Amino acid sequence: MPIKIPKQFYVIAVNVIMLAIGGFVTFYVAGNINASGYERLYLLPLTFTVSFLFVFSRILFQRFKVFIIVFTGIGFARFVVLPYFIVFNDYYGGRSPEPPLAGSMETAIYLMVYELIVVTIVIGILDYFQNKKYKPRNTQQPFDETKSYFGYVAFIVVAIVAALGIPNVISSISFFIPKPDLVDVMEDSNVLVMLGGYMFILAKQLVFIMVTWWAHKRHRATSQLLYVWIAIGALFANIGIFIGTNRSDIVLVAIVSLVTFRLLFPKYFKLVVLLVVGMLVGILLIMSTVRNIASISGGTSGVTDFTDNLQVYFGGPYNVAMALETKLIYPEAQNWSVLFFDIFRPMIGVNMLVKDLPFEYSNIFFNQRYFYSDHATQILPMIGQGNLFFGYLLSPLLSVLVVCLAYFIQSKIDQTRSIEMFYFLTLVCTRMGMLMGQNTMNIINDLSYNLALFLIVYYVNRKIVYKKRLGDVRYE
Structure with a gap:
């Protein structure tokens, strides 16, 4: 014992x-x-x-x-x-x-x-x-089931089309290894290019949330390790696919992805942390070389x-x-x-x-x-x-x-039964934890970047319900 x-x-x-x-x-x-x-x-x-x-x-x-x-x-x-x-x-x-x-x-x-x-x-x-x-929070059932993913799926499709169709967006996306000619569309003055970048980042994180939550439910029902590995793969993809050159954004996503994984798969958390830290160090070292930091x-x-x-x-x-x-x-x-x-x-x-x-x-x-x-x-x-x-x-x-705003958001994190709301509120709260090395400009930019667009998509998804039996879409 x-x-x-x-x-x-x-x-x-x-x-x-x-x-x-x-x-x-x-x-x-x-x-x-x-x-x-x-x-x-x-x-x-x-x-x-x-x-x-x-x-x-x-x-x-x-x-x-x-x-x-x-x-x-x-x-x-x-x-x-x-x-x-x-x-x-x-x-x-x-x-x-x-x-x-x-x-x-x-x-x-x-x-x-x-x-x-x-x-x-x-x-x-x-x-x-x-x-x-x-x-x-109930550790056995930490979140409630989302009624419909129709709004999320529609947004993800639109975001992928936007990333492929808008010039300069796809060129700034890196897959695990930062590109030698990496550019940052988040600093571009073109509104369309910036919006395409924001949409892609949000869509990527929504895919991670949906896949991880599905894998959690399947693993709980079957106890098969396959679903744990699927969740780990989604976690690595969420961290390793990034846009632009901001290293703190990659670290933030890694922290929040691990927090979410820990809540759904606590038994496998320690192993995953070691793997993620190794990957993260590699990405950041390569990015420092790519950015030619003096x-x-x-x-x-x-x-x-x-x-x-x-x-x-x-x-x-x-x-x-x-x-x-x-x-x-x-x-x-x-x-x-x-x-x-x-x-x-x-x-x-x-x-x-x-x-x-x-x-x-x-x-x-x-x-x-x-x-x-x-x-x-x-x-x-x-x-x-x-x-x-x-x-x-x-x-x-x-x-x-x-600090007061962070504690207010923390109270909402404690109360929410939505996994996607938990993820994005935690993302913002993590950034606020860095406040002593930041300023209000960093905090406000992060709030609007990581939270504003998500809340719009979240609200629309809650209002749209796809009825499989009737094959139609209606608003609640």
């Missing part, structure tokens, strides 16, 4: 490990800092360790919440791993030809600590109230390149300091017109109406400070964006709003 280990044991074990790692990094960083402005860098691992011990470890083991898992993972990389490698590698610089001032760097560290404390408190409060209303070290130091990537993608202190100086150098970046553009310019559909307005969004100003050119590759951190519009005191406001 297998021994059931109490959940509290895992909480204690993880807390001990986190205390050991966080304590070591805190003391190591505090004792080995070698750059002006970085003297308080040790506060980052110290604050995260305390937040983890008092809030995140408890929440992580209560029940599965993808937002908290991703948020904690990103937070660990940003507040613990990055400071360690900055000091270990003696890499205090970045990609800008003019680094931020020491005073800006010190303020950036304090601002990151402030953001983490505020967001941790908000998460603790929201989680407390949400758990009071939570009802566990190495900060010129290929001479993998550790330096790793540290630089953490700084860029997780909103490290260097980038936050750059955001602070953006406000000083470009005071016009604080205008409400910029905030207006930050909200509506990334919104799929609406962006075509506002793109020609005489405004700029905040990320443009941020990259101008970064490179003093039109080179726009850096991501303005959320806390820097908040400071730009609301000042130091209210700088975590945007982060707090994203």
Whole structure:
């Protein structure tokens, strides 16, 4: 008889490990800092360790919440791993030809600590109230049967025709191996091309959901492994068929596909995770080569390149300091017109109406400070964006709003009995878990890209019922 280990044991074990790692990094960083402005860098691992011990470890083991898992993972990389490698590698610089001032760097560290404390408190409060209303999902019957797939099938057919018929869409689709001449239609100004790309991505994910749900039902009825392998094949296809060059989109789809698979085939989850991670690493490595991403070290130091990537993608202190100086150098970046553009310019559909307005969004100003050119590759951190519009005191406001929205969506995930709604809401919630390395433009673009078109198709599918016996189509 297998021994059931109490959940509290895992909480204690993880807390001990986190205390050991966080304590070591805190003391190591505090004792080995070698750059002006970085003297308080040790506060980052110290604050995260305390937040983890008092809030995140408890929440992580209560029940599965993808937002908290991703948020904690990103937070660990940003507040613990990055400071360690900055000091270990003696890499205090970045990609800008003019680094931020020491005073800006010190303020950036304090601002990151402030953001983490505020967001941790908000998460603790929201989680407390949400758990009071939570009802566990039936693991034997996690979802209800969809009445009809007619609307979905019709949309999938239209999406395939659009992908084949609209120039440049099919050329941007990769099958497991990124193409050498890969292009990104999601950045194309042609509305028709962008729509064709969005439709294909949505159709691909609907196929994965329908096939996996069918395989789950057949496996439950027959216990045949064939249906597990069919589901695994659908999962690999959903991850390995992608469009464009955005690596985070591939990672997001992989995470949500695994979450869905885990709910339907928990017995085979661990094996599939190992296979998916291997495939994902291969795709991302090839894509880095295809995109010709510049190495900060010129290929001479993998550790330096790793540290630089953490700084860029997780909103490290260097980038936050750059955001602070953006406000000083470009005071016009604080205008409400910029905030207006930050909200509506990334919104799929609406962006075509506002793109020609005489405004700029905040990320443009941020990259101008970064490179003093039109080179726009850096991501303005959320806390820097908040400071730009609301000042130091209210700088975590945007982060707090994203957390509140994520918990609202999580409540809908807990309540839904629709597998397709579960999948797409989880997809959005996963992106929100990356909020500290993102900004509102990334979040809004993802909401409109992954959710808006799906909700339209979902609504139409629910209204259309195909009657096999009569052979007709009617609206409910």
